[in-house]
Amino acid sequence: MFAIRQACLALAVVALSSPIALAKQPAKPAAVKLTFNGVEYVHRSTLNGRSDFTPAKEPGADWRDRMTVVVRENVTSPEQLSSIASNLVETVSDVGEVVRAESVPNMRTDETEHFFAARMQTDKYTQAAFVRLAMVEGKGVLVMYSHRTYGAHSNESSTGWMDRNGEDTEKKLMSWTGIPKLAQLRALPKSK
Numbered sequence: 001m002f003a004i005r006q007a008c009l010a011l012a013v014v015a016l017s018s019p020i021a022l023a024k025q026p027a028k029p030a031a032v033k034l035t036f037n038g039v040e041y042v043h044r045s046t047l048n049g050r051s052d053f054t055p056a057k058e059p060g061a062d063w064r065d066r067m068t069v070v071v072r073e074n075v076t077s078p079e080q081l082s083s084i085a086s087n088l089v090e091t092v093s094d095v096g097e098v099v100r101a102e103s104v105p106n107m108r109t110d111e112t113e114h115f116f117a118a119r120m121q122t123d124k125y126t127q128a129a130f131v132r133l134a135m136v137e138g139k140g141v142l143v144m145y146s147h148r149t150y151g152a153h154s155n156e157s158s159t160g161w162m163d164r165n166g167e168d169t170e171k172k173l174m175s176w177t178g179i180p181k182l183a184q185l186r187a188l189p190k191s192k
Contacts, residue, residue: 032184034067036145037172041067045191049073068144071185075140078111084140085114085133092129096120099162104174111135115174117166119158125150126158128166132173137182145173 034041034053041053053067075081082103089101101116114133119126131144147165149157 032180032188034069034178034180036067036176036178037169039065041065043188046185046188047191051185051188062150064148066144066146066148068142068146069179069185070142070144071136071182072140072142076138078135081133081135081140082112082114084142085116088131088133088142089116092116092118092120099166100170106134109135113174115170117162117170119155119162121155121158124154126154128158128162130166130169130173132176134179136179139182141179141182143173143176143179145169 032043032051032053039055042056044052044054044059046052049071051069053069054063055065058064058066072084075084085103089098092098097119099117099119101114103112103114105111106113111134114131116131118129118131120129121127125148128147129144130146131142133140133142135141147158147161147169148154149161151157
């Protein structure tokens with residue numbers, strides 16, 4: 001009995017001191033943060049390939065600025081991306097106002113990217129949205145910067161904000177190089 005106990009103890013010591021047993025738990029994926037236009041955005045939610053980020057000081061539903069990244073795993077060609085862009089512009093036109101739309105070559109990738117700016121209004125807020133669609137790591141990706149104004153005069157405030165900031169926001173979004181790697185986005189915790 002003593003010999004069996006000693007053999008088990010020796011086996012346990014060998015197993016516990018092996019590199020596998022001593023290895024640390026796998027590292028959790030690093031939190032994904034985005035920086036756009038000098039503002040750091042933190043991850044808020046991810047569901048069905050869509051990840052939302054807002055500034056740290058805007059954690060709730062009443063955010064003013066938000067970055068959204070949508071990975072379309074089924075979009076694997078520039079032609080499919082163009083089709084998605086056309087469909088989005090049509091859909092947004094049904095619920096809001098498309099202010100500007102354009103397709104332009106990306107000088108870094110030689111692929112066509114798509115952009116549109118839109119304004120959508122509810123009884124509580126008006127949202128200005130700037131959308132860029134691009135191929136990233138062989139997948140269609142939509143990146144959207146949104147700015148909301150709240151209150152009874154939100155439409156007028158949003159129009160003024162877009163007049164002052166729209167062109168600059170478009171340039172910054174279309175030249176932005178801060179899109180996270182797809183593996184980072186896939187590793188984000190999923191919302192329920």
